Amino acid sequence: MQTLIRRKASILRSWLPLSREFTTSRKDYFFTSVAPEVCESGLYGFELLKSPRGFRRFVDEAIERSSELVSYISRTPPSMEIVRAMDEISDTVCSVVDSAELCRNTHPDKEFVEEANKACMRIQEYLHIINTDHNLYNAVKRAERDGNLDTDEAKRAANSLRVDFEKGGIHLSSDKLERVNQLNIDIAHMCREFGDNIMADPGTVDVFPESRIPKHMRGRLRPIYRSISGSSKGSLESGGEMKERGFQITTDPGTLSSVLQWVADDEVRRQSYIQGNSVPLANLAVLDKLIAARHELAQIQIIGHKSFAEFAVSSNLASSPEVVMSFLLELSRIVKPQADKEFYSIAEFKRRNCNERAVDLEPWDEAYYTGIMKSSAYNLDSTIVSSYFPLSQCIEGLKILVQSLFGVTFRSIPFAHGESWHHDVLKIALHHPDEGDLGYLYLDLYSRMGKYPGCAHFAIKGGRQISETEYQLPVCCGSVCNFSGPSGSSTARLNHWEVETLFHEFGHALHSLLSRTDYQHFSGTRVVHDLAETPSNLFEYYAWDYRVLSTFARHYSTGEVIPEKLVESMKGARKMFAATEMQRQVFYSLIDQTLFGEQLSTKDSVSVVADLKRRFTSWKHVDGTHWHTRFNHLLNYGAGYYSYLYAKCFAATIWQKVCEQDPLSLETGATLRSKLLRHGGAKDPSSLLKDLAGDSILRYHNGGVMPDLTCLCEEMELENSSNNRLRKWRVRLQVIWAKKLLCRQNLAFQKKKIQFSLKAREIYLVQDGDFVTASSSSKRWLNVHCFWKFEAVNCSSVFI
Ligand SMILES: [Zn+2]
Secondary structure: OOOOOOOOOOEEEOOOOOOOOOOOOOOOOOOOOOOOOOOEOOHHHOHHHHOOOHHHHHHHHHHHHHHHHHHHHHOOOOOHHHHHHHHHHHHHHHHHHHHHHHHHHHOOOHHHHHHHHHHHHHHHHHHHHHHOOHHHHHHHHHHHHHOOOOOHHHHHHHHHHHHHHHHOOOOOOHHHHHHHHHHHHHHHHHHHHHHHHHHHOOOEEEEOOHHHOOHHHHOOOEEEEEEOOOOOOOOEEEOOEEEEEEEEEEOOHHHHHHHHHHOOOHHHHHHHHHHHOOOOOHHHHHHHHHHHHHHHHHHOOOOOOOOHHHHHHOOOOOOOHHHHHHHHHHHHHHHHHHHHHHHHHHHHHHHHHHOOOOOOOOHHHHHHHHHHHHHHHHOOOHHHHHOOOEHHHHHHHHHHHHHHHHOOEEEEOOOOEOOOOOOOOEEEEEEEOOOEEEEEEEEOOEOOOOOOOOOEEEEEEOOEEOOOOOEEOOEEEEEEOOEOOOOOOOOOEOOHHHHHHHHHHHHHHHHHHOOOOOOHHHOOOOOOHHHHOHHHHHHHHHOOOHHHHHHHOEOOOOOOEOOHHHHHHHHHHHHHOHHHHHHHHHHHHHHHHHHOOOOOOOOOHHHHHHHHHHHHOOOOOOOOOOHHHHOOHHHHOOOOOOHHHHHHHHHHHHHHHHHOOOOOOHHHHHHHHHHOHHHOOOOOHHHHHHHHHOHHHEEEEOOEEEEOOHHHHHHHOOOOHHHHHHHHHHHHHHHHHHHHHHHHHOOOOOOOOEEEEEEOOEEEEEEOOEEOOOOHHHHHHHHHHHHHHHHHOOOHHHHO
C-alpha cells in the first residue's frame, strides 16, 4: 500500500527456498532472559503497552500527537522544520504500526495479538486520512520549493514525501480519493485474510501404516489410528478391536518440505505435495479480489498506470515492469541450460534408483532425490554439519563479525519488566567504544506455536536526529527465525541453512542499527524495495566463507574447529542444483510480475501460474494444484519479489569487489558502513551502489536500473554470453598489449611462449605450458589489474 508514511521495508521476509528443515515448538530454551526486574516498562519498552489494551491508548496518543503536528505544520512557514515535523509524524505512526505488526506475528498471548490487530487497522485508517490531507501536502510542496532546505537529505525527504502524497492520490477528485482510501483499506483486509487462510487451512494427509514415515520424523507428527480387520504386525488392541497406527501429516510449508525431503515413499510424497499445494482454496478468490483492487488503485491515479506492477515499481531502481521483465527473462535464459542439465541428472538418478527406465521425474521427487545426490556426492551428513553450529557459537560468530568489521561489541541488556514477549527473546545493544550504543536489537530465534512461521526482520523504531546533540537510536527485532530448540539437555544446533538465515537476518539488523540518517523516513531498511535485500544477501556470504566460519564454528562437544574439507563439501553440495534454485526464484518473480501486471481478462491465476511454470522451469505443473495461494510474498512484496534477485546480483558483486579479499577487516567494514549501511534510503540508491562497488555493478536499461550479472554468473559458473564475448575481446587486447610490452621492455623471459587462456572469469597466465600458480585472490587481482600492470609496471611482478 502506498502511504506517505512510507514503510516500504520495515518488515522484510526471507525468500522462499524449496527446502526448509523441519521445525517444531520447543519446551525449554537456551538463552535465558535472566532479567532482573530493572524497572516497569511495557512491551518493546513502550510505557503504554503494559497490557494488551494499552494498544488502544497507544493508537489514541499517536493520533493525538500526529494531529498536533499536523496543525503545527499548517501554521509553520516553508522550512526545514516542516520536514522535521513530517518525519516526527511518520515516527509516531510507524512506532505503532511496526510494534503492532511485530506483536501480531510473534506474541504468544492471544489478547495481545487481537489488540495489535485492531491497532493495526485503526492506525492504517488514520494513515489514509493524513495521506490525503491537502494542508500537509501543500506544506511539503512549499517546503520543497521555498524552504531553503540546506541538506541533501532534507531535500530528498521533501521530494520523497511529495511524490508519496501524489502516488497516494492527493490530486484526485474527492470521490476518487474516497475510492482510493476504500481500496487501501480493502487491500489491507484482503492481505490479512490471505494470511489467516494459510494459517487456518494447512491441509492434512493421513498415512497408514506408520512404517511409511521415517522414524526421525514420527515424534513431530500426530499419531492416528484406524480399525483393521484381522491381525497385523504392529497393530494394537483396544477394547477387543484391532487398531493400526499411522500419522497425520499437516502439510504446512515447513512440514511439507521435510516430508518431501525425507520420506522415501513416493505415494506419501505425492499426496502431501498435491495436498499442500492445493490449499487454501479460499485464497484463490481472495487473490482475484486483491489483484482487481490493486489494478483499480493503479488505474485510478491522475497519471493512470497500466498495471499495479507499473505503479509499484515506478519508484524502485528498476523504474518499470519492462526493465524487471527484461532482467528476469535474461536471467531465465542464462540459467536454463544448466537447470535443464540438473533436471536430467536428477531424472537419471531416479531411474537408476528405481531401476526403471521409463519412470518420470515428478515435482515431489526434487527435494528427496537432490538430498540423496548431494549427500552421496559429498558424503555429507546434516547431523555432522549441525554439530559444528551450536546456536551459542553462531551468536558468537555474529559478535566476531561486528567486532572485526565495525569494531563494535554486543552488550547484553536486561529486560525491563513487561518489555519482552517470551522468555526466549534476547535483547542486545550494538556498542561502539567511541560512539556508545548504536542501537538495540531483539532476537527471537525459536519456533513456537502461533509464531509467524517464516523468518523476518521487523523495525520497531527508526533512527533519527532529534536535536543537534540527540539521536534517537534505532530499535529492531532482527532474526525472527524459527529454529528448533535444544532437545533434552543438549544444546540447540543449527543446520547450515539456518546459519545462513541467521546471517541474512542479521544483515537486515545491521542495516537498521548502523544507519545514521537525519530522518527516520530513511532509516536503515527504509529504502527502495529492490535495494532492501542487498545487505542481508551480502551477509549470507559470511556464512559460507571458511575464514569466517573457522572463527566460530566449533564442535559442540570437542570444541574442534569445523574442518575446511567439510565446508568445501557443503559448498560443492550447494552448487549442485544452484541453477534449479535460481530458476525457481525467477519463476516466483515472474508469477508476481504477471499477476500484478497488465490484466488479461481471460486468464485466472491458476492458469497463469501453470503456464509460467511450463514455460520457464524445467519441471511439470501438476494439474489441480495452485501453489501460489500460499505465496504470501504476493501481499507484502506485490510486484516486488524480483528484489531478491536484484539483491543476489548486487551482493555477488559487492562481495567480490569489496569483501572477498579481506572479509573480516576493519577496512572492509568501514567501507560497507560508510558507503552503504549508514545511509539507509537517504541517498540515491544507484549512486550508493556505484560508490561502493564501482560503476559496473549496475546497468542502465530503458530508463531503469538493472544489476550486472557478471559476478553472479561467474560465482554460479553460468555462461553469460554477452559478457563472455566482451571478456574474450578484452583478453585478446591484453595478449596483444602484453606481447608488445614484453618486446619493448626486453624482459628476460620475452622469448618464452606466453599464452592466455580463459576459464570462467579468471585469466590464467601460462608460461611454457605451465599454469602460473596463484591463489584465488591473486588470480582475481590479476584479472582486475593485469591490463594496466602490463602497461605501467614491470611485467614480472604480475606473473612470476
Ligand atoms: Zn531478507
